[in-house]
Each structure stands twice: as structure tokens, then as C-alpha cells.
Amino acid sequence: METRSNFVLVGAVTMAMLVALLLFTVWLSGLSNKENRCYDIYFGQAVGGLARGSNVTFSGVPVGQIASISLLPQRPEFVWVRIEVEEDTPILQGTTAQIKGVGFTGVSEIQLQGAVKGARPIQQLGPEGCPVIPSSSGGLGALLNSAPELIERIQRLTERLTELLSDDNQNAIADILENVERTTQVLADRAPELGDAISDARIAMRNAGVAAQQVSTLAASTNQLVTEEGRPAAQDLRKAIAGVQRATENLDAMIADARPGVQNLTKSTLPEANRLVRDMRELTQSLKAVSERVEQEGIGGALGAEQLPDYKPRKRQ
Numbered sequence: 001m002e003t004r005s006n007f008v009l010v011g012a013v014t015m016a017m018l019v020a021l022l023l024f025t026v027w028l029s030g031l032s033n034k035e036n037r038c039y040d041i042y043f044g045q046a047v048g049g050l051a052r053g054s055n056v057t058f059s060g061v062p063v064g065q066i067a068s069i070s071l072l073p074q075r076p077e078f079v080w081v082r083i084e085v086e087e088d089t090p091i092l093q094g095t096t097a098q099i100k101g102v103g104f105t106g107v108s109e110i111q112l113q114g115a116v117k118g119a120r121p122i123q124q125l126g127p128e129g130c131p132v133i134p135s136s137s138g139g140l141g142a143l144l145n146s147a148p149e150l151i152e153r154i155q156r157l158t159e160r161l162t163e164l165l166s167d168d169n170q171n172a173i174a175d176i177l178e179n180v181e182r183t184t185q186v187l188a189d190r191a192p193e194l195g196d197a198i199s200d201a202r203i204a205m206r207n208a209g210v211a212a213q214q215v216s217t218l219a220a221s222t223n224q225l226v227t228e229e230g231r232p233a234a235q236d237l238r239k240a241i242a243g244v245q246r247a248t249e250n251l252d253a254m255i256a257d258a259r260p261g262v263q264n265l266t267k268s269t270l271p272e273a274n275r276l277v278r279d280m281r282e283l284t285q286s287l288k289a290v291s292e293r294v295e296q297e298g299i300g301g302a303l304g305a306e307q308l309p310d311y312k313p314r315k316r317q
Helices: 001-032 140-145 147-164 167-189 191-297 297-304
Strands: 036-041 054-057 060-070 080-085 097-100 107-113
Touching: 054 080, 080 107, 167 191
Parallel strands: 054 107
Antiparallel strands: 036 080, 054 060, 060 080, 097 107
């Protein structure tokens, strides 16, 4: 009787498990009824961490998985990845795909992003029969692509640091630090003097402020003086300038009127005056000669030279 009850219990548990398995199968079949769409992605970089069945997310939301991954037959430098995503996933113009690492496990997934509201869906079929989603470098892929350049820069930086930290430079740095320490000590020793200098500078700045205020007051007074008293002087100056201008015009008119007389003086009067001066000079010389003869010979010298008697020959007897 006891053995029989055990068989009944085992059979009931077995039937329960079968029913549960049947319900699970029905549930899975219900999930598999969702329609998926295929898309192709071509990567020109290493796709380490991706495998068949890896997740595909759209802005972090799981939307599908990788169906296959292989090299492109005609172009082996590209990796051909086919994904299957849910039908209602907004794969629109502007959507791109990139490889994103998941934590530090070395596992990667494909992340889709860049859907724009109002854009048209990607429907044009690619060479393998599914629409093509453009790939973009980012995350781990971009880091791996730039790794050689990054290593070269690190090596160059290391070499420069080695040159910078050479023995000569270290000695120079030590000397600089020593000089800085000496300067700091000197400043510490001269701290009271520096305090006095700062106080004097503060007083000088205060005096400069007072002087600036006085200069401002003087400028205001000067401006007022120029405004009040300079205006009549400016008017008098204008009147004087006008008078000088009128006098200049009158002088120009006089010169214009006197120009014929000046030309006559130049052409006729001056030559006659020259002849008169020449005649006066000759008369002066004659008078001088007469006065010299009067002084030497008396009044008779002024009348002319003494005449010699006429010579009469004597008659022969």
C-alpha cells in the first residue's frame, strides 16, 4: 500500500512538470511570434567582443541580437554583421551603429543611435539582401583604432620627460629651487621693511587720490573760467582778426594802385637819379680840386694857372 502511494506521488509530480513544460513552450511560442527585421552593418575595424547572439540596443534599450557575423566575401577588410531587431524599432535615416563594450568583461554589443523625428525609414536593400545601417567609430572601437597613435604619443612624451629629467636639468632645477629658497628667506627677513614700504605706498596712493581730486576741481574751475571769460576774449580775437583781414585787403588795394608809379620809378626816375648822383660826384670832385688849389696857391689858384710871358726874340744889331 505504501509503495503504491509513492508511485501516485511520483506520477503527480511528473504530470505537473509536463504541464509546466507545456505552458513554458506555449509562452515561448507566443514570444517568437514577434516579427523581426534584418539589417546589415559593415565595420572597417576589429569587432572583438561581438559574437552571434550578442545584444543589439537602441539608445540603451534592448531591441534585438546579432544573427550572424563574418568577413565580407568580396571585401575581406570589412566585417559583415547581420542583426535582427524588432519590427517597431525606429531605424530611420541618420541612424548609425557602433560597437560598445559592456563593463570590463570583454563582451561587446552593438548600439544603435541617431533616430530623428520625421526622417524616413531605412528601406533600401544592400548587396546581401537587407537594409544597411552605417557604422561609426566610437567607444572601444575608436580607442583601439587610435591606440597606435596614442602609444606613439606616449612614447614621445616619455622621451621628452626623460630628456627633461636628465642630470643636468635636475641640477639646474635644484639650483632654481635653492635660489627660490634664498629669495624666500630674504623676503622673510625683509618683511618689516616690505610692510613699511606697503604702508608708504598706501599713503602715496591716498595722496595721489587727493591730488587727483584737486586736479579735477582745478579742471572744473579752469573750464568755468574759459567758458565765462574766454568767450568775450574769443569774440575780441575774432574782431581783431577781421580788422587785420580788412587792413590786408586795403594794403593789397594800395599796392595795386601804387604799382604803375613804382614801375615808372623803376624805369625812368631811377636812371635819372643815377645820372644826377654821378654828376654830383663829378661836381664834388671839381669843388674839392678848386679848394685844394685855393689852399695851395691862394685865390689866384682858383682863377686858373699863372700864364707864362710871351717870348719875343731879340733883334740882332
